Amino acid sequence: MLSRKVWxxxxxxxxxxxxLPTAAQERRVLNIYSARHYGAIEQAFDRFTEETGIExxxxxxxxxxxxxxxxxxxxxSPADMFLSIDAGTMMIAKQEGLLQPMxxxxxxxxxxxxxxDPEGFWFALSKxxxxxxxxxxxxxxxxxxxxxxxxxxIFKDRLCFRPxxxxxxxxxxxxxxxxxxxxxxERIVAGWVANNPRYIDSDTRIIETxxxxxxxxxxxxxxxxxxxxxxxxxxxxxxxxxxxxxxxxFFNVNIVGVTAAAVNVDEAAEFIRYFSTVEGQSGEPxxxxxxxYEYPANSAAELNEIIAGFGEVVFDMGFPLAEYxxxxxxxxxxxxxxxxxxxxx
Amino acid sequence: MTPLNPSLLPLPVRRVSFxxxxxxxxxxxxxxxxxxxxxxxxxxxxxxxxxxxxxxxVLPTMLLNTLTLVLGVGVGxxxxxxxxxxxxxxxxxxxxxxLERALMLPLAVPTFxxxxxxxxxxxxxxxxxxxxxxxxxRDAAFPNIYSAGGVIIVMTLVLYPYVYVLARAAFAEQSxxxxxxxxxxxxxxxxxxxxxxxxxxRPSLVAGSILAMMEAMTDYGTVKFFSFPTLSEGVVRxxxxxxxxxxxxxxxxxxxxxxxxxxxxxxxxxxxxxYYQQGGGSKGRRPAxxxxxxxxxxxxxxxxxxxxxxxxxxxxxxxxxxxxxEINRQTVGGWQNTYFTYIGNSVTLASTAAFFVVFFAVIVxxxxxxxxxxxxxxxxxxxxxxxxLGYAMPGAVVAVGVLLFLSPIxxxxxxxxxxxxxxxxGLILTGTMTGLIYAYIVRFMSVGYNSVESSLDKITPxxxxxxxxxxxxxxxxxxxxxxxxxxxxxxxxxxxxxVDVMKELPATLMLxxxxxxxxxxxxxxxxxxxxxxxxxxxxxxxxxxxxxPVLLLMRVGERR
Numbered sequence: 001m002l003s004r005k006v007w008x009x010x011x012x013x014x015x016x017x018x019x020l021p022t023a024a025q026e027r028r029v030l031n032i033y034s035a036r037h038y039g040a041i042e043q044a045f046d047r048f049t050e051e052t053g054i055e056x057x058x059x060x061x062x063x064x065x066x067x068x069x070x071x072x073x074x075x076x077s078p079a080d081m082f083l084s085i086d087a088g089t090m091m092i093a094k095q096e097g098l099l100q101p102m103x104x105x106x107x108x109x110x111x112x113x114x115x116x117d118p119e120g121f122w123f124a125l126s127k128x129x130x131x132x133x134x135x136x137x138x139x140x141x142x143x144x145x146x147x148x149x150x151x152x153x154i155f156k157d158r159l160c161f162r163p164x165x166x167x168x169x170x171x172x173x174x175x176x177x178x179x180x181x182x183x184x185x186e187r188i189v190a191g192w193v194a195n196n197p198r199y200i201d202s203d204t205r206i207i208e209t210x211x212x213x214x215x216x217x218x219x220x221x222x223x224x225x226x227x228x229x230x231x232x233x234x235x236x237x238x239x240x241x242x243x244x245x246x247x248x249x250f251f252n253v254n255i256v257g258v259t260a261a262a263v264n265v266d267e268a269a270e271f272i273r274y275f276s277t278v279e280g281q282s283g284e285p286x287x288x289x290x291x292x293y294e295y296p297a298n299s300a301a302e303l304n305e306i307i308a309g310f311g312e313v314v315f316d317m318g319f320p321l322a323e324y325x326x327x328x329x330x331x332x333x334x335x336x337x338x339x340x341x342x343x344x345x
Numbered sequence: 346m347t348p349l350n351p352s353l354l355p356l357p358v359r360r361v362s363f364x365x366x367x368x369x370x371x372x373x374x375x376x377x378x379x380x381x382x383x384x385x386x387x388x389x390x391x392x393x394x395x396x397x398x399x400x401x402x403v404l405p406t407m408l409l410n411t412l413t414l415v416l417g418v419g420v421g422x423x424x425x426x427x428x429x430x431x432x433x434x435x436x437x438x439x440x441x442x443x444l445e446r447a448l449m450l451p452l453a454v455p456t457f458x459x460x461x462x463x464x465x466x467x468x469x470x471x472x473x474x475x476x477x478x479x480x481x482x483r484d485a486a487f488p489n490i491y492s493a494g495g496v497i498i499v500m501t502l503v504l505y506p507y508v509y510v511l512a513r514a515a516f517a518e519q520s521x522x523x524x525x526x527x528x529x530x531x532x533x534x535x536x537x538x539x540x541x542x543x544x545x546x547r548p549s550l551v552a553g554s555i556l557a558m559m560e561a562m563t564d565y566g567t568v569k570f571f572s573f574p575t576l577s578e579g580v581v582r583x584x585x586x587x588x589x590x591x592x593x594x595x596x597x598x599x600x601x602x603x604x605x606x607x608x609x610x611x612x613x614x615x616x617x618x619x620y621y622q623q624g625g626g627s628k629g630r631r632p633a634x635x636x637x638x639x640x641x642x643x644x645x646x647x648x649x650x651x652x653x654x655x656x657x658x659x660x661x662x663x664x665x666x667x668x669x670x671e672i673n674r675q676t677v678g679g680w681q682n683t684y685f686t687y688i689g690n691s692v693t694l695a696s697t698a699a700f701f702v703v704f705f706a707v708i709v710x711x712x713x714x715x716x717x718x719x720x721x722x723x724x725x726x727x728x729x730x731x732x733x734l735g736y737a738m739p740g741a742v743v744a745v746g747v748l749l750f751l752s753p754i755x756x757x758x759x760x761x762x763x764x765x766x767x768x769x770x771g772l773i774l775t776g777t778m779t780g781l782i783y784a785y786i787v788r789f790m791s792v793g794y795n796s797v798e799s800s801l802d803k804i805t806p807x808x809x810x811x812x813x814x815x816x817x818x819x820x821x822x823x824x825x826x827x828x829x830x831x832x833x834x835x836x837x838x839x840x841x842x843x844v845d846v847m848k849e850l851p852a853t854l855m856l857x858x859x860x861x862x863x864x865x866x867x868x869x870x871x872x873x874x875x876x877x878x879x880x881x882x883x884x885x886x887x888x889x890x891x892x893x894p895v896l897l898l899m900r901v902g903e904r905r
Binding site for chain 1: 403469478752854857
């Protein structure tokens with residue numbers, strides 16, 4: 001009969017476990033669906049909690065998965081705020097009525113023009129450039145001018161790319177379509193594919209493969225190299241921003257919007273206000289951009305020391321964040337049409 | 346008192362109409378089938394334009410990759426599992442007693458963990474290729490691991506124990522008489538193996554391979570790491586990458602048919618397996634092991650040790666090394682802040698799922714057993730098959746089905762509440778653990794049910810008859826007779842489900858409630874950013890938990 005007691009006890013314990021997390025909390029909280037790697041933002045969020053007393057609770061996922069959840073949950077979503085690493089998904093969220101407008105006075109005079117929605121639906125809090133990583137021992141940086149440079153047959157069997165399904169690839173290709181038109185963009189991507197790139201589904205590993213000599217040039221976000229440089233200042237891979245003489249380097253953003261279903265709207269407003277200020281935009285690990293070596297969205301904020309070493313970078317501000325979504329749909333089709341990322345090499 | 350023949354007694358259950366004893370199992374079966382049924386409905390109304398565009402772009406590659414992977418893993422696990430099972434069953438060599446058991450250990454390694462360890466070790470920037478280039482020159486050729494071959498090797502190394510375990514059991518059940526007769530008739534050792542032992546064990550071997558193939562087909566993490574698009578990965582890819590719910594649902598419903606084919610195939614072979622094993626004569630003596638002496642003995646031990654090292658010892662050592670590095674590094678936002686929360690989440694989800702799976706499994710198994718009428722039995726057998734259907738389904742497919750089913754209910758509840766002027770209850774199904782637990786139940790019912798059913802099978806009906814004679818009702822029999830006798834099987838089933846949930850990725854990814862990240866997800870997120878050291882700690886934790894049922898499995902093997 002011991003076993004029956006064990007079963008009953010177990011059942012009771014389970015019920016308790018299931019009920020515990022729902023116990024109400026009276027503290028001020030902010031629930032965020034975040035597409036950003038948790039470790040990267042933790043220090044900045046801790047500082048925010050210290051300053052404001054608002055506890056941040058994060059549920060992590062890819063931007064698309066989180067958007068899908070917001071859609072499914074509609075007006076009953078438990079999330080107060082959506083933090084995406086891609087402007088396109090945020091624009092879709094806005095179009096579908098998943099966000100609510102906030103007062104832009106929260107960020108006026110703080111965030112740069114173009115980094116927030118004049119209607120107050122979204123606020124970009126940091127920039128990440130996606131461009132060349134190369135081995136300076138084997139590549140003449142003068143050959144790396146714009147994204148079309150990598151379609152040159154001189155780079156045959158020398159490239160490392162992220163596969164086509166990843167949002168980083170999709171958004172980069174969408175900027176090509178915006179700036180150069182669909183035909184030219186397709187010619188460029190087809191040129192990349194003709195160069196038989198090695199596809200690696202990790203920006204860090206792309207940089208490490210360049211270091212090991214597996215390829216000479218890759219395209220990654222700038223901060224992956226910054227992380228390497230933080231561990232080893234002499235890391236033998238270099239970063240070069242593309243399109244510096246023309247449109248400026250392609251970038252994506254960390255971007256937030258307050259959900260239409262938000263309960264903790266005041267806390268969300270506090271989040272947006274704090275992280276727009278010079279302090280919240282700090283290049284130190286306690287700042288939003290600084291915690292991940294990204295570029296600030298407030299031009300008065302100081303730059304992180306490591307990425308300051310990359311020199312002056314011109315960003316492609318001509319491609320409005322508001323238009324990222326529509327070009328991403330075209331980019332996905334283009335990527336599949338050309339066969340980018342699918343072929344084995 | 347004269348002993349009565351139990352079969353002459355008017356049993357209470359005979360008078361109860363079959364719908365009563367079968368009602369709870371039927372309800373459970375319906376609950377499990379709804380999410381899958383919703384997907385089938387989707388396939389009945391195919392979107393042809395969508396299928397055409399899929400066919401013109403990604404579908405052929407996904408189909409080809411899925412078939413290559415499934416067949417490759419099937420063949421790979423069959424060869425390795427059978428060969429080593431035969432080696433440890435038929436021969437005696439140094440350390441055999443230890444190696445024989447240890448060779449089951451890779452079962453504890455989650456496939457995606459093996460995947461990222463393999464990647465970090467063998468890809469271009471990894472230590473092996475770096476050494477290779479240093480030794481043989483910068484341009485020395487090395488096979489590309491981001492390929493069908495790479496994925497197949499990884500999965501075969503983790504999944505071969507499915508065949509190994511079943512093969513060892515099958516070989517052990519074959520009687521010495523049969524083998525000796527063959528030898529007397531002039532068969533060589535090799536001939537005996539290929540013409541007699543192997544054909545007799547075939548159903549078990551194929552059943553093991555099919556289990557491995559199902560695992561390969563439903564895998565998500567490994568193929569994602571290796572950029573090797575399969576159907577199962579494609580469902581998540583379309584859902585997320587294109588934000589294309591419709592396409593993902595259509596693809597999921599296609600995959601359902603693949604899974605169904607596999608399931609039918611497996612069931613057919615299982616059915617025959619019983620027949621063969623009885624034909625083999627499980628009551629006979631075990632064949633004596635042939636002693637390998639000198640160099641041959643060392644070679645045999647070496648082969649086992651090599652497999653064990655590649656599939657378990659080295660990967661585990663690598664994980665431990667990374668974990669130590671990570672703990673020593675003490676990075677800000679490091680492991681201390683999150684580790685115990687994630688353990689709590691994983692354990693909560695896994696134990697809740699294990700409890701419900703086993704609970705439902707007992708109800709179904711008991712209901713099926715209590716069905717005495719002929720027609721009822723046929724229905725019962727079907728119910729038993731249907732509840733185990735989910736095991737062949739990728740987690741992502743199950744998750745899609747659960748969402749399609751629960752989401753509208755959730756929204757209507759909230760709308761009603763609002764219309765009635767009540768406080769809105771929130772997403773009580775999809776926004777809490779409920780939806781996820783539901784998906785786990787659908788996915789892992791088979792794991793729990795098989796353990797429960799097999800332990801219930803071993804209880805002689807005389808027990809029930811005796812209990813009924815003494816006036817016990819069916820529920821009383823379940824509670825006072827069956828449950829205590831089945832506790833080992835129930836515990837084993839619960840444990841297996843527990844471990845499977847700990848390892849689960851895609852359904853957890855799609856359905857987890859707010860902040861409910863698990864160890865496996867944490868490991869997966871970190872590994873997909875190439876933070877190997879950081880990913881090692883949650884990985885080794887999941888692995889360590891997975892070792893427990895493997896150790897139990899070893900003991901079960903010994904009692905035979």
